[in-house]
Amino acid sequence: MKCVVVTQPGGPEVLTLNETEVPELMPGEIRVAVETVGVNYWDIMQRKGLVPLPANRIPGVEGAGSVIAMATDVSNFTYGDRVAWSKIQGSYAEQVQGPAKFFVPIPESVTSETAAAGLMQGTTAWYLAYQCAPVHVGDSAVVFAAAGGVGHLLTQMLTERGAHVIAIVGSQAKRSIPLALGATAAIVDSAQLIEDLRAIAPEGVNLVFDANGGAQALRDLKMLKAHGTVVYFGTAAGPLPTMDLELLSAGSLAVRRVRGTDYIGDATTWNVAAKEVMDRIEDGRLHINVDSQVPLSDVARQHERLESRASTGKLLVDVALATR
Numbered sequence: 249m250k251c252v253v254v255t256q257p258g259g260p261e262v263l264t265l266n267e268t269e270v271p272e273l274m275p276g277e278i279r280v281a282v283e284t285v286g287v288n289y290w291d292i293m294q295r296k297g298l299v300p301l302p303a304n305r306i307p308g309v310e311g312a313g314s315v316i317a318m319a320t321d322v323s324n325f326t327y328g329d330r331v332a333w334s335k336i337q338g339s340y341a342e343q344v345q346g347p348a349k350f351f352v353p354i355p356e357s358v359t360s361e362t363a364a365a366g367l368m369q370g371t372t373a374w375y376l377a378y379q380c381a382p383v384h385v386g387d388s389a390v391v392f393a394a395a396g397g398v399g400h401l402l403t404q405m406l407t408e409r410g411a412h413v414i415a416i417v418g419s420q421a422k423r424s425i426p427l428a429l430g431a432t433a434a435i436v437d438s439a440q441l442i443e444d445l446r447a448i449a450p451e452g453v454n455l456v457f458d459a460n461g462g463a464q465a466l467r468d469l470k471m472l473k474a475h476g477t478v479v480y481f482g483t484a485a486g487p488l489p490t491m492d493l494e495l496l497s498a499g500s501l502a503v504r505r506v507r508g509t510d511y512i513g514d515a516t517t518w519n520v521a522a523k524e525v526m527d528r529i530e531d532g533r534l535h536i537n538v539d540s541q542v543p544l545s546d547v548a549r550q551h552e553r554l555e556s557r558a559s560t561g562k563l564l565v566d567v568a569l570a571t572r
């Protein structure tokens with residue numbers, strides 16, 4: 249099968265189209281013909297060598313396709329079922345395989361493209377909105393990178409919960425995206441960010457969801473009202489700084505540095521989150537923005553778009569294009 253491998257840690261140029269053997273199925277596993285693969289920040293960290301790659305050096309963890317093989321002990325799928333996944337290593341390939349318990353059926357009315365686009369970042373947005381910090385009707389929440397993959401879904405889920413979302417985006421052109429998805433205000437990130445936020449929310453906000461991290465991350469504490477919480481969940485702009493705990497005394501504040509594995513890491517909790525996302529996509533509560541799609545051979549272009557802050561919504565790879 250065709251696949252993309254990381255030849256060595258580095259920039260997008262190290263993503264190389266290759267051929268590899270399809271491994272044998274292990275007990276409990278299914279194999280899927282991949283239609284669409286999702287690209288996200290985890291893949292960039294795999295490419296840079298910041299998080300581990302599988303032994304076959306194929307990056308990617310999410311996508312959608314149809315079942316083509318099952319181990320004899322798998323009974324919950326049949327051949328041809330359309331499924332989506334967000335925790336299967338080696339997804340930049342024509343076929344992927346892994347434990348059946350980490351695949352979910354795609355509802356009939358949902359396209360494979362939409363399922364691939366929504367699952368990974370949707371399950372992340374779901375655990376952030378529903379599990380990480382108290383969210384009450386009428387609360388105010390800042391969402392960073394609100395036009396991005398996780399951000400545009402988190403904006404919708406917090407809005408659904410009755411929170412007022414103040415979106416932070418990297419450019420003027422991105423403001424309209426979270427506003428169209430329910431945010432009550434959208435601010436362009438700048439040196440004036442705290443002043444701009446306080447002009448909208450003079451007393452501060454209850455919650456900040458920060459996907460960017462980086463050297464400026466501690467300014468988030470200045471956005472909070474008393475008892476407020478900052479949830480740090482990403483490092484797109486760089487590692488998080490160390491912090492003086494006395495900063496929290498400015499309002500009995502709280503911070504959390506969260507990882508998906510602690511909320512939706514096991515099959516049971518992941519399946520709950522996956523169903524919550526699929527249900528919302530199916531009934532129209534969750535709108536999925538797709539930025540662009542490229543063939544497998546061009547996946548480096550998606551990495552460049554994501555890293556350069558050019559993208560909005562979800563970046564996809566149409567794997568079928570590589571074989572036509």
Ligand SMILES: NC(=O)c1ccc[n+]([C@@H]2O[C@H](COP(=O)([O-])OP(=O)(O)OC[C@H]3O[C@@H](n4cnc5c(N)ncnc54)[C@H](OP(=O)(O)O)[C@@H]3O)[C@@H](O)[C@H]2O)c1
Binds near residue numbers: 396485559
């Ligand atoms: N903890 C978890 O469970 C979990 C799971 C999935 C993803 N994440 C994290 O969530 C974040 C978003 O992931 P995503 O895949 O959905 O990406 P994304 O939001 O679609 O793209 C990243 C966005 O980050 C913003 N950004 C700010 N500074 C940046 C910089 N120096 N370089 C690049 N981007 C920068 C940009 O938005 P603006 O231009 O609008 O600022 C950019 O569009 C990532 O940090 C990722 O690691 C965490």
